[in-house]
Amino acid sequence: xxxxxxxxxxxxxxxxxxxxxxxxxxxxxxxxxxxxxxxxxxxxxxxxxxxxxxxxxxxxxxxxxxxxxxxxxxxxxxxxxxxxxxxxxxxxxxxxxxxxxxxxxxxxxxxxxxxxxxxxxxxxxxxxxxxxxxxxxxxxxxxxxxxxxxxxxxxxxxxxxxxxxxxxxxxxxxxxxxxxxxxxxxxxxxxxxxxxxxxxxxxxxxxxxxxxxxxxxxxxxxxxxxxxxxxxxxxxxxxxxxxxxxxxxx
Ligand code: SF4
Numbered sequence: 001x002x003x004x005x006x007x008x009x010x011x012x013x014x015x016x017x018x019x020x021x022x023x024x025x026x027x028x029x030x031x032x033x034x035x036x037x038x039x040x041x042x043x044x045x046x047x048x049x050x051x052x053x054x055x056x057x058x059x060x061x062x063x064x065x066x067x068x069x070x071x072x073x074x075x076x077x078x079x080x081x082x083x084x085x086x087x088x089x090x091x092x093x094x095x096x097x098x099x100x101x102x103x104x105x106x107x108x109x110x111x112x113x114x115x116x117x118x119x120x121x122x123x124x125x126x127x128x129x130x131x132x133x134x135x136x137x138x139x140x141x142x143x144x145x146x147x148x149x150x151x152x153x154x155x156x157x158x159x160x161x162x163x164x165x166x167x168x169x170x171x172x173x174x175x176x177x178x179x180x181x182x183x184x185x186x187x188x189x190x191x192x193x194x195x196x197x198x199x200x201x202x203x204x205x206x207x208x209x210x211x212x213x214x215x216x217x218x219x220x221x222x223x224x225x226x227x228x229x230x231x232x233x234x235x236x237x238x239x240x241x242x243x244x245x246x247x248x249x250x
Contacts (some may be wrong), residue, residue, distance in 0.1 A: 043139030069100030
């Protein structure tokens, strides 16, 4: 593994990770943070950055969790991830499940993603509770937040997205997204520079998911307007409620 420290990209990512954490009060002294590691490189970048000394954030502890969805009966992805964790001195809990295959079975009458993400989250919440963690960090970056806004508008008829710091269970637990200010492009570049492993996602729904549809759409729109992602991200902080139709107001 190549060393991370002091490259321009590393310093840039650290600066904006800390800025997002400060702006949204993500980390408090003594927090125990469970980092959700999906197998994709984004969450490995998050784990790597959170493991390095912080300039402006108070002391906190981290451990990682990976929920194996069971698409590969041999669990090769989990094995590779376990190796990465021990090579890099990370503590990681690996939970083997059949969530992915069950979500695609005839027993599930809902869309696979709906059940799969619900059950995966439930597993992570349980592990957070068992491990005494009060924060769960996910590797969602700025592009994930933009895509989710569009997915929710296009397919769920609502204007909403992933929150950088979202309290749940009456604030007993918080979901935090420290990569919220960082673009997917830079996160992937850092993962490449560091030689992080890419664990393939064997889910049959992934290539045809709503997320993939929106990703491709944004890529096309960006050819005509290179500011489109920036504009969408900033639009979320400039909501003019007076200019949105609300029944009963007029
Ligand atoms: S794309 Fe596959 S792995 Fe991802 S949430 Fe949907 S069903 Fe689960």
